[in-house]
Amino acid sequence: MTEDSTFTLATRAIHGSSHKDAHGSPHVPIYNTTTFVFPSTANLLDVVDGRTLGAFYTRYGMNPSILALEETLAGLEGGERAWVFSSGMAAAAALFLTHGRDGIVCIGDVYGGTMELLGAQLPLLGIKTQFILASEQQRLDELLGTGARLVFFETPANPTLALLDIRAIARQAHARGALVAVDNTFASPVNQRPLELGADLVMHSATKYLGGHSDLTAGALVGSKEVMTPVWNWRKNLGSMIAPETASLLSRSLRSLVVRVRQQNASAQAIAEAMERHPRIARVLYPGLPGFPGHELAKQQMYGFGGMLTIEVKGDGAAATRVAEKLKVFALAPSLGGVESLVTQPCTTTHHGLSGEERARRDISDGMLRLSVGLENPADLIDDLAQALA
Numbered sequence: 001m002t003e004d005s006t007f008t009l010a011t012r013a014i015h016g017s018s019h020k021d022a023h024g025s026p027h028v029p030i031y032n033t034t035t036f037v038f039p040s041t042a043n044l045l046d047v048v049d050g051r052t053l054g055a056f057y058t059r060y061g062m063n064p065s066i067l068a069l070e071e072t073l074a075g076l077e078g079g080e081r082a083w084v085f086s087s088g089m090a091a092a093a094a095l096f097l098t099h100g101r102d103g104i105v106c107i108g109d110v111y112g113g114t115m116e117l118l119g120a121q122l123p124l125l126g127i128k129t130q131f132i133l134a135s136e137q138q139r140l141d142e143l144l145g146t147g148a149r150l151v152f153f154e155t156p157a158n159p160t161l162a163l164l165d166i167r168a169i170a171r172q173a174h175a176r177g178a179l180v181a182v183d184n185t186f187a188s189p190v191n192q193r194p195l196e197l198g199a200d201l202v203m204h205s206a207t208k209y210l211g212g213h214s215d216l217t218a219g220a221l222v223g224s225k226e227v228m229t230p231v232w233n234w235r236k237n238l239g240s241m242i243a244p245e246t247a248s249l250l251s252r253s254l255r256s257l258v259v260r261v262r263q264q265n266a267s268a269q270a271i272a273e274a275m276e277r278h279p280r281i282a283r284v285l286y287p288g289l290p291g292f293p294g295h296e297l298a299k300q301q302m303y304g305f306g307g308m309l310t311i312e313v314k315g316d317g318a319a320a321t322r323v324a325e326k327l328k329v330f331a332l333a334p335s336l337g338g339v340e341s342l343v344t345q346p347c348t349t350t351h352h353g354l355s356g357e358e359r360a361r362r363d364i365s366d367g368m369l370r371l372s373v374g375l376e377n378p379a380d381l382i383d384d385l386a387q388a389l390a
């Protein structure tokens with residue numbers, strides 16, 4: 001997809017909040033306070049009853065550091081409202097409890113914590129959750145016929161980078177009266193904005209690209225006023241609020257989001273091309289490679305191909321483990337989206353809990369190494385991979 005709002009996005013990341021500091025700070029400072037003082041009961045009631053938007057109590061999100069962050073995030077994803085949370089999982093939980101109580105259909109591979117919440121925990125509350133592989137999308141109609149009101153998925157998915165067609169799934173779900181929520185963590189709003197493609201809600205682990213420095217844990221949901229309003233009370237009473245310090249740190253990170261992600265896209269593309277030519281690599285999974293099965297779809301629904309790629313080392317899992325351990329610049333760690341490059345072997349970390357057969361069914365091999373490309377010089381990253389593979 002070609003970007004028609006480049007200037008808007010990069011500018012919004014910096015000037016996206018209308019909150020002005022009383023003392024002239026260019027950005028809203030950290031309001032490290034739990035409560036706010038009112039001159040009169042009438043003023044207090046104006047805020048409580050929603051006649052004026054204002055600071056009130058931090059757990060409600062009514063704190064300028066948090067409100068400024070939410071306004072910026074809503075602008076980046078193109079939604080009317082954004083609510084931030086203490087983690088990505090807190091955002092997912094609030095999403096499912098608000099909009100998934102009549103049943104949830106999950107498509108393709110999702111984050112391990114999300115899988116556990118959907119597969120093992122929500123059913124304990126009587127919430128019916130159903131799963132289909134990305135290749136079984138034709139079953140969506142049948143499952144939505146059973147009353148499910150929420151369709152949830154990730155694209156690109158972890159660790160295969162498999163893509164799902166957001167426009168097509170949204171059309172199918174809407175025809176059955178269901179909402180569509182997309183975990184946009186891997187792409188970030190720089191590379192993909194699901195609301196523009198027909199999704200109703202976007203979820204983020206802000207711990208990853210939005211935070212971008214591996215130094216904060218946070219989450220977010222974005223959508224229209226209509227779908228976001230009922231989420232607010234769930235967040236308030238589940239108590240899953242972000243801390244003001246974290247909100248301020250995340251706002252700071254968003255100001256550089258566009259340049260960070262664009263560089264990560266370019267570096268990942270260069271690494272993917274170099275790895276494709278390497279004799280010890282069996283497969284490279286990256287949406288920016290013309291031979292990748294999702295490449296055409298990526299061009300239709302993404303503005304950039306992302307900073308995540310998966311390489312498959314020839315040989316067995318032990319061979320891939322040795323490569324991961326020989327890397328010097330790529331650090332052996334789960335998580336992603338930071339300025340430092342990371343490597344993980346899915347069969348020993350993110351997908352360790354799945355049986356060998358289940359991993360095979362999902363096309364996840366033991367030789368796979370997932371790379372989160374940081375902001376180091378891409379030539380150094382390619383050299384690092386070459387020495388580890390030698």
Ligand SMILES: *Cc1c(COP(=O)(O)O)cnc(C)c1O
Pocket residue numbers: 087088089090111113114154158183185186204205206207208217218219
């Ligand atoms: C990390 C991650 C999550 C969970 O986020 P936390 O901030 O760790 O709670 C959810 N989805 C995806 C795709 C993730 O990578």
